[in-house]
Amino acid sequence: MHCEGREGMKELQYDVLVIGAGAAGLAAALEVSRNNASCALVERESHLGGILIQCIHNGFGLEEYKEELTGPEFAERQVQAVRAADVDIFTDTTVTQLNAENDRKEAYCYSAVYGVLRISVRAVILAMGCRERNRGNIRTPGTRPAGVYTAGLAQRLVNIEGYIPGQDVVIVGSGDIGLIMARRMTWVGAKVHAVIEIQPYPSGLTRNIVQCLNDFDIPLYLSHVVSRIEGKQRVEKVQVSPLTNGIPDEENSFEIPCDTLLLSVGLIPENELSKEAGMEINPQTNGALVDATMMTSIDGVFSCGNVLHVHDLADWVAEEARRAGAYAVRYLRNERPKRQIRIKAGANVRYINPAMFDPDNPDKLYFRSLIVKNQAKLQIKLDHKPVKEVRLSHVQPSEMLHVKLKPKDVAGWNIMKDSVLEVSIE
Amino acid sequence: MASTDAAAVRADVAIIGAGLSGSCIARQLSAYELDIVLLDKECDVSMGVSRANSGIVHGGFHHNLKYLKSRLEIRGNLMYDRLQRELDFPFKRCGILVAALNDEEMKYIDHLYTQGVENGAIGIEMCSRERMFELEPKLNPDCVGGLHAPGGGVLEPYRFVFSVVESAQKNGVEVVTNFEVVHAERAGERYRIHAADGRQVEARYVVNAAGLFADRVSEIFGAEEFQIIPRKGEYFLLDRATEAAPQRVLFPVPTKVSKGMLVIPTVEGTVLIGPTAQEIEDKEDVSTNADQLNLILDQARKMVPKVSQTDVITAFSGLRPALADGDFYIDISAKAPNFIQVAGIQSPGLTAAPAIGEYVKDLVKKAGCSLVEKADWDPYVSKLPRIRDLGPYEADNLVNANPAYGNVVCRCEEISEAEIVEAIRRGHTTLDGIKYFTRAGMGRCQGGFCSYKIIKLLIRETGMSYKDIQKCGAGSELLRDAL
Amino acid sequence: MSQQEPIREMICISCPLGCHLSLYKDENDELTVTGNKCKRGVVYAEEEYYAPKRVVTCTCPAESEVFPRLPVRTTTSLPKEHIDALLRAAYALTVKPPVACGEVLIENFEGTGVDLIASMSLGAEQ
Numbered sequence A: 001m002h003c004e005g006r007e008g009m010k011e012l013q014y015d016v017l018v019i020g021a022g023a024a025g026l027a028a029a030l031e032v033s034r035n036n037a038s039c040a041l042v043e044r045e046s047h048l049g050g051i052l053i054q055c056i057h058n059g060f061g062l063e064e065y066k067e068e069l070t071g072p073e074f075a076e077r078q079v080q081a082v083r084a085a086d087v088d089i090f091t092d093t094t095v096t097q098l099n100a101e102n103d104r105k106e107a108y109c110y111s112a113v114y115g116v117l118r119i120s121v122r123a124v125i126l127a128m129g130c131r132e133r134n135r136g137n138i139r140t141p142g143t144r145p146a147g148v149y150t151a152g153l154a155q156r157l158v159n160i161e162g163y164i165p166g167q168d169v170v171i172v173g174s175g176d177i178g179l180i181m182a183r184r185m186t187w188v189g190a191k192v193h194a195v196i197e198i199q200p201y202p203s204g205l206t207r208n209i210v211q212c213l214n215d216f217d218i219p220l221y222l223s224h225v226v227s228r229i230e231g232k233q234r235v236e237k238v239q240v241s242p243l244t245n246g247i248p249d250e251e252n253s254f255e256i257p258c259d260t261l262l263l264s265v266g267l268i269p270e271n272e273l274s275k276e277a278g279m280e281i282n283p284q285t286n287g288a289l290v291d292a293t294m295m296t297s298i299d300g301v302f303s304c305g306n307v308l309h310v311h312d313l314a315d316w317v318a319e320e321a322r323r324a325g326a327y328a329v330r331y332l333r334n335e336r337p338k339r340q341i342r343i344k345a346g347a348n349v350r351y352i353n354p355a356m357f358d359p360d361n362p363d364k365l366y367f368r369s370l371i372v373k374n375q376a377k378l379q380i381k382l383d384h385k386p387v388k389e390v391r392l393s394h395v396q397p398s399e400m401l402h403v404k405l406k407p408k409d410v411a412g413w414n415i416m417k418d419s420v421l422e423v424s425i426e
Numbered sequence B: 001m002a003s004t005d006a007a008a009v010r011a012d013v014a015i016i017g018a019g020l021s022g023s024c025i026a027r028q029l030s031a032y033e034l035d036i037v038l039l040d041k042e043c044d045v046s047m048g049v050s051r052a053n054s055g056i057v058h059g060g061f062h063h064n065l066k067y068l069k070s071r072l073e074i075r076g077n078l079m080y081d082r083l084q085r086e087l088d089f090p091f092k093r094c095g096i097l098v099a100a101l102n103d104e105e106m107k108y109i110d111h112l113y114t115q116g117v118e119n120g121a122i123g124i125e126m127c128s129r130e131r132m133f134e135l136e137p138k139l140n141p142d143c144v145g146g147l148h149a150p151g152g153g154v155l156e157p158y159r160f161v162f163s164v165v166e167s168a169q170k171n172g173v174e175v176v177t178n179f180e181v182v183h184a185e186r187a188g189e190r191y192r193i194h195a196a197d198g199r200q201v202e203a204r205y206v207v208n209a210a211g212l213f214a215d216r217v218s219e220i221f222g223a224e225e226f227q228i229i230p231r232k233g234e235y236f237l238l239d240r241a242t243e244a245a246p247q248r249v250l251f252p253v254p255t256k257v258s259k260g261m262l263v264i265p266t267v268e269g270t271v272l273i274g275p276t277a278q279e280i281e282d283k284e285d286v287s288t289n290a291d292q293l294n295l296i297l298d299q300a301r302k303m304v305p306k307v308s309q310t311d312v313i314t315a316f317s318g319l320r321p322a323l324a325d326g327d328f329y330i331d332i333s334a335k336a337p338n339f340i341q342v343a344g345i346q347s348p349g350l351t352a353a354p355a356i357g358e359y360v361k362d363l364v365k366k367a368g369c370s371l372v373e374k375a376d377w378d379p380y381v382s383k384l385p386r387i388r389d390l391g392p393y394e395a396d397n398l399v400n401a402n403p404a405y406g407n408v409v410c411r412c413e414e415i416s417e418a419e420i421v422e423a424i425r426r427g428h429t430t431l432d433g434i435k436y437f438t439r440a441g442m443g444r445c446q447g448g449f450c451s452y453k454i455i456k457l458l459i460r461e462t463g464m465s466y467k468d469i470q471k472c473g474a475g476s477e478l479l480r481d482a483l
Numbered sequence C: 001m002s003q004q005e006p007i008r009e010m011i012c013i014s015c016p017l018g019c020h021l022s023l024y025k026d027e028n029d030e031l032t033v034t035g036n037k038c039k040r041g042v043v044y045a046e047e048e049y050y051a052p053k054r055v056v057t058c059t060c061p062a063e064s065e066v067f068p069r070l071p072v073r074t075t076t077s078l079p080k081e082h083i084d085a086l087l088r089a090a091y092a093l094t095v096k097p098p099v100a101c102g103e104v105l106i107e108n109f110e111g112t113g114v115d116l117i118a119s120m121s122l123g124a125e126q
Ligand SMILES: Cc1cc2nc3c(=O)[nH]c(=O)nc-3n(C[C@H](O)[C@H](O)[C@H](O)COP(=O)(O)OP(=O)(O)OC[C@H]3O[C@@H](n4cnc5c(N)ncnc54)[C@H](O)[C@@H]3O)c2cc1C
Pocket: A019, A020, A021, A022, A023, A024, A025, A042, A043, A044, A045, A049, A050, A051, A052, A055, A058, A059, A060, A061, A093, A094, A095, A096, A127, A128, A129, A130, A152, A155, A176, A177, A180, A270, A273, A304, A305, A306, A307, A310, A311, A312, A313, A314, A315, A317
């Protein structure tokens, strides 16, 4: 670490800067330091672990640690490893600006402890996680009273601060966060009256449907929306409408009295910092477009975890982040892929990450299905020619899938400069 | 809002309503040797009409000078530069464009132009199609020409009110919030004014600037009978990252009932689209409605095709406090003594507000109140630093002086702990009050990340219980219980 | 048997397929299961029917400024009928830092053999 002052402002130099210390940032920083590069890990909050800290339920770690852990336990293992490694950790410090166009990249960080810091590095790993979609994003009409919370905010209030936002709860969205919160609110003594899901299928794991809704007889309304919020000062009731041809059917609507509405309507990668730095975004994921080495359209800037695309599993976040960390170090050593070809999302595939493929170093691909199907088939084609098929016992949009290509898969391929790999689901 | 316990307040002038009108009147009168109270029923100032509107300082061409509102609009517009220097609120003269989409509409532009010239609107310009696209490349390609009024601008109305009120307070005005006027009687030369909770204020002169409820307040004082008809306007707010952000405020050619659906680059960098115009009955109904919201998107796309619903971060609505004749009604009451009516203050009430202040000051004098200038009247308020507006070196100095400036609480709008604490210390002790004062929670996450931090700061700074933390006033408590 | 009404229906959560299981009782009071695509479905149904258990995760009050609640969990799954009592017991505890992740807070809860443990470490605060 090299420190010098200029006009009073603190300046630090490292090989790599990791922004955000959630599951992704922790894993990436650890990997960077294992590869003997100097690393700064900057986190806005006073604790490390990101969103994991408020996910007090179990269901983490089966792949990373081969045992079932809660979010805080998962984080603690990661944090211990990072603290033992040679990583400079800055908590309570927010990166507010990233200048990344040059060879040396600069990040400005605001902190009550350090003042304004300028961190200068050769590579940056973005691991800022995501934010929750809110009422405005789903444009729910009605009044604007107190009592409308995003599920993650409610989770934070209940699990970390110990406050109970309301007693009679309706939850919008059947993603895992919504389901977990249905059980959590019940377990703190609130009554959860319903979960409302716009899709014809639940978007959370079956296990959570069973253990978080069915266990408590909480009704799940599929193909329904909350079409109106009512109440002057505090939520008094919501109007729920079935969807007919995609439009709320006013006639068959019904009301549910409640004082609280929790919104679990999706997450959006938090890429404002990266966008301002000029990074190209994949409209399908709202995350960066990355190449086979997890590098974004800006040279030397890498992305992983929820800021790249929204993950279901912290284990996969950690795996992806480790790769980003390793590739960032290779970049420092000027080890870049000799060649890369484009990967394209084919039929029934919403997106695939990364967007490029290195035939000399085949690696894991993460993707999401557009359809719900048992006994599906993953079809990989090189320039329209099938080159690999994988059976998938079950696919659904809310469950991320992955496939790892091996060198022997690639061995016989006839790869040209402008070849395209297409991944589809049948 | 920091307010006085009004159990035994006696004043020369009581102003009912702390919106744009009431606050500008209060500040104007604060220059004279008078005891003034500014009363409002809400938990903070600017929580009525003045909180949800388009925030446009109009260009002076929409209305004929025969209307009082038009004359006050022209005068008010000219007063803003000086006010900004004195009061430090976000305001930008970005200019206004009215776009005609066909030749029929172009004829109306002719009319607006002539009217603008007659009104003395500065710099007003007729534009060809080419000129329009030069001024605003994002316009609908169908645009055939239009009008440019460089003197128009945008501001954050509530921030303006907060600054005006702060200045008034600095010069001795007492602000009393949560004071809903429900009854009044004559007590000698004074009025005794009763609040719903039993508090009382006595005053020799009363100004009725109660916005949507001016008719009710007039009735309470036995003054003129009239009816305020609420006309709802709904909006969408778009993220500052939207590609639809224009350089100037974009108007369509107006219709009979409203100025039409606008695309407004707010002074803070977000984009506002709307408002709709719908007469309603309930003066407290600021709900939003699916059909109206769809209309906004459709109409806004007619101005700027790049408007996209994925950029929407929130929706809200405001009510125009209109009188049947459409004009302002500002006059000394013919029925109730020493009672001044400031009613029907719909658009361009924001633009006109500073001029309304002046105008009412003259009416107060005319009603017999003697106005003696204060020797020590101070028009300036202290500038509040905001880390968002500072470069890193300036910010570093600030953080060294007060570390709380380094703690970014609202990430979307980059608001520091110090700014929030300052808002709380100035008496903004509800989530909405803090939000309107600092912008924390107004960005793309709409408070998803920072609400709990603000709740904790409120508890720390005020010592209040978690149970008393409100979104905006009694009944809007955020937390029901604790584990 | 197919005419008979199932006594319970449930979704198997032993793998992502999520088979919809129907449970029947025969004359000898023996449980039979249909709808499962593999044997694990039967095991799941039997356990859910005769002795349903859940891992419980919640929080205890902690004497800490930063983390006023300490996340806790059961070591293994707890028979369902004990859950309410466990929640009440957990909410009634007060934990004084320092506490280490994994530290036992309640041992052998109501004789179930299941412990309640801290699922996060809290350092001592100045
Ligand atoms: C409610 C919920 C339930 C879940 N359940 C499970 C489960 O059962 N099993 C499972 O495996 N996974 C689960 N997940 C998924 C998993 O927890 C997440 O995908 C993973 O933790 C995300 O890690 P991350 O590091 O990408 O993001 P985050 O944890 O969000 O970390 C991002 C970090 O970056 C920081 N940051 C952002 N911007 C800046 C900046 N400008 N400057 C400094 N710091 C910044 C943030 O403060 C944050 O700490 C769940 C997720 C949620 C939300």
